[in-house]
Structures are given as structure tokens and as C-alpha cells.
Amino acid sequence: MKAYLKKYPYLIVLPIVLAIVGFFFLTREPEEQEMDPVLFSTTNITKETNESSSNQDWYVDVKGEVKRAGMYRITQGMRLMDAIDLAGGFTEEADQNQVNFSKLLTDQEIIYVPKNGEEIPTINENFQQVAGTTDSDSKKININTADANELQELSGIGEKKAADIIKYREENGSFHSVEELTEVSGIGEKTLENLKDSITI
Numbered sequence: 001m002k003a004y005l006k007k008y009p010y011l012i013v014l015p016i017v018l019a020i021v022g023f024f025f026l027t028r029e030p031e032e033q034e035m036d037p038v039l040f041s042t043t044n045i046t047k048e049t050n051e052s053s054s055n056q057d058w059y060v061d062v063k064g065e066v067k068r069a070g071m072y073r074i075t076q077g078m079r080l081m082d083a084i085d086l087a088g089g090f091t092e093e094a095d096q097n098q099v100n101f102s103k104l105l106t107d108q109e110i111i112y113v114p115k116n117g118e119e120i121p122t123i124n125e126n127f128q129q130v131a132g133t134t135d136s137d138s139k140k141i142n143i144n145t146a147d148a149n150e151l152q153e154l155s156g157i158g159e160k161k162a163a164d165i166i167k168y169r170e171e172n173g174s175f176h177s178v179e180e181l182t183e184v185s186g187i188g189e190k191t192l193e194n195l196k197d198s199i200t201i
Contacts, residue, residue: 064113065094106174
């Protein structure tokens, strides 16, 4: 045995080295991972902002041929069909062909479900007066609720720009001011100046 160890002396040293290395790794305290304070702060702010915007409460007034007409609280991004569901659904006499189920809702919007054969435009004019809209405002086109045909009645708004306005509403929600219309592709300050007397929100 002694002769063997003399021939291979590293066999004595190797276990000692391995024991020291093993002891070092076992006794070393793990390093605490530090989070970049700037990244941590930015992440929290972004999260809080998203939660705040998603929790914003809006209200709509649902009338006509629904089972429970009344005012309902909604959140940004909800569709017209969501409001109908909150109101208990349609009655048997509801004319669902005149309802755009996918329409994006806006705050303080009036939703009217007509009976079969009932005309909506006359009803809407009455609702504008009930909601406190002035006569001058009732003549203006609401860029938050107008469809493509109504938008094309505006000076300088063709089929493409009308489609761009509707696309902007669907992606970003309702306009908060008429000046925000310049955020739509193809609509600049000059176009807005020509439209200011003809539009409202």
C-alpha cells in the first residue's frame, strides 16, 4: 500500500482538495438577487396605470325592448351586447336587426332597443332633448357615435377618413375632445378647424 501511494502521490492530495472545495460551496451564502430600482418602479407604475384605466367606471342608459330598462355601470371596452345582457336581454318584441351588437360603448350613452317595425331616428331626437343636449348641439355630428355614413356628411371626410375615425374609436375608445380628432391618420389642424362647428362629442 505504501509503495502504491509513493508511486501515485496525487491520490493523497486529490481527496483533500475535493473536500476543501466542497466545504467552500456548502458554506457559502447565496447572493441575494437585487432588482434594478428603476425597473421595479417603472413596472409598478405601469401596472397601477393599467389597473386604473381598466377599472374606470362608465354609465349607460338602456331603454326600450329590454327586460330591465335602466342605468347600468360599465367599464371601458365593453360592447353594446354587454349592456343588453346587464339589462336582462331582449324582450320578444325587440327588433334585433336594428341593433349593432358589436358597437363599442361610450360613457353617458343612451341605448334604445326598438320594437319590430319601430323607427329609431325620431326616438333618438327625443332622447337628445331628454339628455339635455342643446338645439345647436343636436345639429352637430357626434364623432363618438356617428356611423360611416354620418361621418361622410362632414366637410372633407370621405369614405376612407370615416373608416379611420371608426377604427380609432374601436382601438382607443371614445374621443375626449374634438381636438383629439387630429390623432386620426389624415386629419390635421386645418381639417379640424373646418369641422369644429359641425362636430361634438
